[in-house]
């Protein structure tokens with residue numbers, strides 16, 4: 001490609017270039033230039049048609065001039081990106097853009113689904129008719145790419161357990177995709193008679209969990225602030241039950257919100273939904289009066305009243321009765337009252353500092369709603385119990401600790417309410433008799449986060465994303481290529497961006513950052529600063545780790561999705577998440593059945609998880625038992641999640657955010673490009689295009705595709721040879737290299753050829769069925 005007279009590469013500049021298939025170079029005009037993305041868009045007329053071409057800036061040729069590989073995509077792009085001939089970032093980007101602008105938000109990369117958020121309702125995409133069509137399709141590529149196709153393929157692959165992993169940044173569309181997949185599976189596998197409400201209950205659990213676990217953030221007005229694994233159980237072809245597991249509800253949001261952020265939806269919905277009389281009975285006012293609701297500068301609740309009515313409807317469908325709902329309201333209202341409790345500093349004897357309670361009415365309301373003695377609650381907020389020998393003494397709390405005690409109380413109340421709710425939902429949708437049911441798991445876990453201020457929560461979220469990216473890489477690249485090697489296929493090794501070193505930096509024993517944090521959290525005199533010192537000391541030489549230049553309380557990690565700086569302030573407290581024993585006792589003494597129940601659950605969790613520290617020789621030593629920290633529990637649950645996933649056949653859905661303004665149908669190239677880059681989409685497509693992800697044992701292959709044989713093989717022909725005969729007759733898919741290879745015991749097939757095989761088989765079977773019907777009709781007529 002050449003510019004006119006060495007002119008600047010600017011939009012509007014005249015250029016010459018040669019598109020694929022054109023006999024000679026064409027004159028064109030630069031439409032857009034993305035230097036960072038090394039992408040040029042050029043408009044030109046080819047075959048009398050104005051078209052736009054995406055060109056990738058390559059390296060330099062021998063004379064130092066830029067090299068411009070080329071790609072022409074046609075007006076509608078391709079629906080499976082493994083069919084692109086010239087694979088480069090510009091081609092992927094332009095292909096997604098072309099499709100997106102025509103309302104085609106789904107595109108395949110082999111069997112991986114790329115879903116670009118439309119940011120507007122696209123009802124025509126998701127009707128019952130569409131669901132039925134996808135349900136009836138025989139193979140993944142038979143119909144245009146769709147989320148329903150992935151859900152249908154997962155369902156068709158039962159009884160082996162299946163997992164659909166839905167990933168993407170905050171706001172990319174994971175939660176919507178999860179809901180749509182569940183709706184599809186519920187629609188095509190209706191519950192058996194007698195159990196009819198179960199699928200309705202499963203569907204109604206989603207808005208309930210969203211009300212309590214989602215909140216408005218600048219990135220997403222309905223951002224899930226917890227990770228979710230939803231297991232759907234199928235029996236005799238019907239959706240027979242479900243189970244939800246949740247990960248790491250963001251607790252800090254209950255008591256603080258940054259500008260533009262809000263607390264969990266349910267608070268605003270409650271206040272807008274109760275009438276004046278109902279509010280008065282609980283001492284409640286409107287949302288702007290509550291400290292826990294107005295710190296982000298937005299306590300408006302437009303439409304929240306209707307949401308409260310919908311929420312009550314969902315509770316009814318789930319069988320959460322009036323008295324339970326009343327108790328839920330008590331807890332929510334108590335949290336709001338607690339947030340408005342304030343303190344005055346008080347100088348005590350011997351130079352000790354203490355506090356005097358302000359907002360006494362708020363304490364009385366909270367105690368009244370929780371049915372605990374008001375004086376005990378006041379004591380819990382202003383003093384702490386210290387145990388010296390056999391004596392329990394109360395010592396006053398200074399003002400900062402009193403505020404912390406208030407917030408810790410509110411966080412414990414709300415998070416145990418959330419835990420209780422999940423358990424309650426499970427008790428409804430996961431009834432007995434499912435031990436032999438078949439399972440599809442849907443994972444919707446918080447996306448990678450890099451905020452203005454990143455704290456402990458972001459470290460955990462990004463750690464989870466690293467492990468899931470690793471799981472993806474392991475499936476797509478590592479295990480795949482290991483298999484080729486084992487079965488001695490001809491294969492040039494394909495490198496990929498391995499993120500194991502970051503995972504080790506975070507979690508390897510004994511000095512991974514999360515282990516250092518745990519050790520410090522169990523050491524009473526440690527502080528955030530001493531934790532940071534230890535991180536610097538142990539990892540300063542690691543190239544994935546950065547120290548701040550100006551001595552700030554931060555450390556930086558180079559994640560697979562980019563560098564993130566974490567401010568360590570509050571890390572230790574958040575990780576300890578200690579609930580004082582006297583506070584737990586107070587909660588357990590509540591006469592509200594729900595509060596007593598959730599406090600018991602809290603106590604069980606608190607006690608059951610206590611582990612004794614091990615001595616150097618591996619034997620238990622006599623020390624205080626360690627209460628597991630948040631990071632330790634989270635790592636454990638991630639480990640269990642991956643364990644469970646490793647037993648499933650995975651399906652990947654990559655959600656993409658088209659712009660950062662949440663604008664409908666606006667495709668911002670650099671924004672999409674960065675997501676394609678850090679998820680390794682180009683390499684993924686390369687390995688899907690040239691690799692052999694489908695592997696079938698010879699005998700199973702022959703049994704499935706024997707209808708495609710044009711001649712019957714001799715009786716004792718080995719399966720391997722029959723496989724070869726079937727495959728040799730299939731037309732080539734057009735990608736470079738062989739479309740299949742025969743390994744030691746299995747045949748290895750490219751996805752494109754697998755689609756073609758499935759389609760050919762379905763055609764043969766259909767033709768045979770038609771012939772048989774005609775034969776039977778003829779026979780009957782005769």
Ligand SMILES: Nc1ncnc2c1ncn2[C@@H]1O[C@H](COP(=O)(O)OP(=O)(O)OP(=O)(O)O)[C@@H](O)[C@H]1O
Pocket residue numbers: 117118119120121122168169170171172173174175176177220221222223224225445446447655
């Ligand atoms: N398929 C879709 N059709 C229409 N709108 C969509 C679709 N997917 C997402 N959206 C829009 O994008 C918004 C954000 O999507 P969603 O909440 O699913 O993101 P997320 O990836 O789960 O984000 P987070 O990680 O913050 O929870 C939705 O509220 C909705 O407005």
